[in-house]
Amino acid sequence: MFVEGAGSAEDLVADRAIKEYAFSRDAQWRMINLSENATYLVEDPGTGTGGILRVHREGYHDAQAIESELDWLDALHEENIVDASKVIRTADGRRIVTTEVSGRTRHAVLFETMGGLEPDEAGICANDFHTLGAVTARLHSHSKRWRKPAGFARFSWDWTNTLGEAPRWGRWQDAVGIGTNEIATLEPAVELIHRRLERYGQGPDRFGLVHADLRLANLLVDADQVNVIDFDDCGFGWFLYDFGTAVSFIEHDSALPRWQEAWLSGYRTVAELSDEDEDMLATFVMLRRMLLVAWMGSHSHSQESRTKSSSYAAGTCELATRYLDSDGSSLERTDFAR
Structure with missing residues (x-):
């Protein structure tokens, strides 16, 4: 049983949200990840059901944007x-649970548990990226032809909202x-990213x-089954930005x-x-890398920030130097140093 005041605001949202679903009184939940959002594993021995509850970070998406993400998932x-992840509706048919905590609006969504394991980062092989490339192309092809429903609203990953005047992640x-x-090292690389993106166009x-x-990390592979999860950042951006995110x-x-x-x-x-x-792939890798520098600075609570931020800036400068030396066409080493 959850006692108000004994846990985080996310725990309180989770506790209230779970009560909106057709679970028994035996349902249990526990946080399994805290990054952009808080994610909880829900297990109900009373009904033999469960799911993955996503408690949205305050202020990142409003209800309309979340509904739009779920519209795309439904279409896929x-x-x-x-x-891709399937939404579990509340007992009265809603896709989103909205509640107030300390006078602030919070949202939560429950997804079906999906089978499979993410590829092991320590043992990544080329075939993993071959699979990811094919999945990415299927999503892009659908995106280009899909007629979005009225009211569809997702944010943009354009220059202004990535490294420009209104950076979403700081x-x-x-x-x-x-x-x-x-x-002094990174500013010229950012300027080159901007120039190349402007030439490439939208x-x-x-x-x-x-x-x-x-x-x-957002693929769950189970034999020949490949499940795609975590569409929370989906929005309008360059298609090949998805390769930057892949690495x-x-x-x-x-x-x-x-x-x-x-x-x-x-x-x-x-x-x-x-x-x-x-020829633009190195630019999108560098764009993503700079975004992750900003993200770890504004998400000090995340596991990635706690484990990687201390060395990430230095590594980014090394990549920026390679990027500049190639005039934006490559991030490969030229000295074969290790």
Whole structure:
């Protein structure tokens, strides 16, 4: 039993939300992850049911934006595009539970538990990225042709809202480990990212609704079944930004060129990519890396920030130097140093 005042605001939201579903009084829940949102595993021995409850971070999405995410998930299911998270409705048919905690509006959504395990980051192989590339292409192809319902509203991952005047995850300049020397290295790289994105443009074949966090950690693989989870960051951005997200936190690995080739190979089994598209991949990796610098600075509670932020700035400067040396076309080492 949850006692108000004994846990976090997220715990209180979770406790209230679970009561809205058709669980028995024996239902139990526990937090399994705290990152952008708080995620809880729900198990009900009384009914043999359960799910994954996502308690949304305060102020990140309003109810309309969350409903829009769920609209896309419904469409993906109906058209059999990918195996993605399925929403469990409340006892009275709602997809979202909304409650007030300390005078603030909070939202929660319950999803069915999906089978499979995420690929082990310590043992990533090229085939993992081939699979991810094909999944990404299926999502992009659907996004380009899907007629969105009236009222569909998701935020944008354009320049203004990434590294521009209104950065969604905060200013990279204010992040942990960023000082005068780091800024001197990173600012030219950010300027080059901006120039290349402006030249690339935001035509409908290049910019649209994307998952925006489509990395291996958000795939659950069970034999031949590949389940896609965590559409919480989905919004309007460059399609190839999804490759930048695919290598989040591992952009520095010397295997990046092999992973990129495998991702491209998988993607091209479903949809075409031009040489110009391929030439932009390093830019989207660097864009994502800079966003993650900012994200860890504004999400000090996250596991990634606690374990990686101390060295992440230095690694980002090394990548930025490679990026600048190649005029934005590559992040590969040129000295073969290890």
